[in-house]
Amino acid sequence: MDLGSGTGRNTRALVEAGLRTTAVDFSPTAIAALWKRALAEGWDRGLLGITGDLMEWMESTAEHYDLVVGAYLHGVDGALEGALRLLRPGGRLLWTTHAPESPHGPPPHVPRPDVDAVRAEAARVPGITVERLDRTGRGTHTVDIVLLARRG
Numbered sequence: 001m002d003l004g005s006g007t008g009r010n011t012r013a014l015v016e017a018g019l020r021t022t023a024v025d026f027s028p029t030a031i032a033a034l035w036k037r038a039l040a041e042g043w044d045r046g047l048l049g050i051t052g053d054l055m056e057w058m059e060s061t062a063e064h065y066d067l068v069v070g071a072y073l074h075g076v077d078g079a080l081e082g083a084l085r086l087l088r089p090g091g092r093l094l095w096t097t098h099a100p101e102s103p104h105g106p107p108p109h110v111p112r113p114d115v116d117a118v119r120a121e122a123a124r125v126p127g128i129t130v131e132r133l134d135r136t137g138r139g140t141h142t143v144d145i146v147l148l149a150r151r152g
Contacts, residue, residue: 003054003070003083008034010069012043019067020046024057058082064091071096074106080118080147084125087151092131095147099135102143118145127152 002011005023007030014021015038025031031049038044050057054076068086073079074097083093098105100112113121115135122128132148 001065001068001086003058003068003079004073004076005034005049006030008037010071011047012038012041014067014069015043015045015047018046020048022048022050022063022065024050024052024054026051026053054079055082058086061086064088066091068093070094072098072105074098074112075110080121081125084122084128084149084151087128087149089127089151091151093147093149095149097145099137099143099145102137104142113145115145118147122147122149 002014002021002023005011005025008023011021011023011034023034028051031051034049038047055078059082065086066088068083070079070083080095083095087093098112100114105112115133119130119133122130129150129152130147131150134146135143136146137143
């Protein structure tokens with residue numbers, strides 16, 4: 001599962017790893033571009049692209065996943081909780097967001113959670129174990145918060 005897939009940067013890696021992958025994005029243009037790339041480059045097998053509001057989709061789907069990836073979903077209240085609820089027992093979530101001090105990312109008025117806020121949101125979902133939660137960086141160029149969590 002690739003949440004906020006855009007044109008498929010993470011989706012492609014999941015499909016090429018042999019995973020049946022669902023990609024969800026609010027932009028029909030992005031999902032169309034994802035499909036165009038996937039078909040042209042031959043990584044469309046096992047791919048499902050969905051255009052829709054991420055929060056509405058997460059609340060309405062009955063599906064559960066072995067792996068959920070969410071990258072840079074800033075300003076979407078409850079997205080982390082929703083993503084964690086999509087996990088099957090034993091499933092893992094890889095979540096990445098720009099840290100508050102990162103020079104990259106959304107405009108300053110868009111909230112960026114710190115490590116403690118990410119930990120607190122993950123703790124609101126029963127049965128979740130935080131396996132790794134770090135502030136990472138590459139010099140002064142990029143500073144991210146990375147969460148790896150598992151449903152027990």
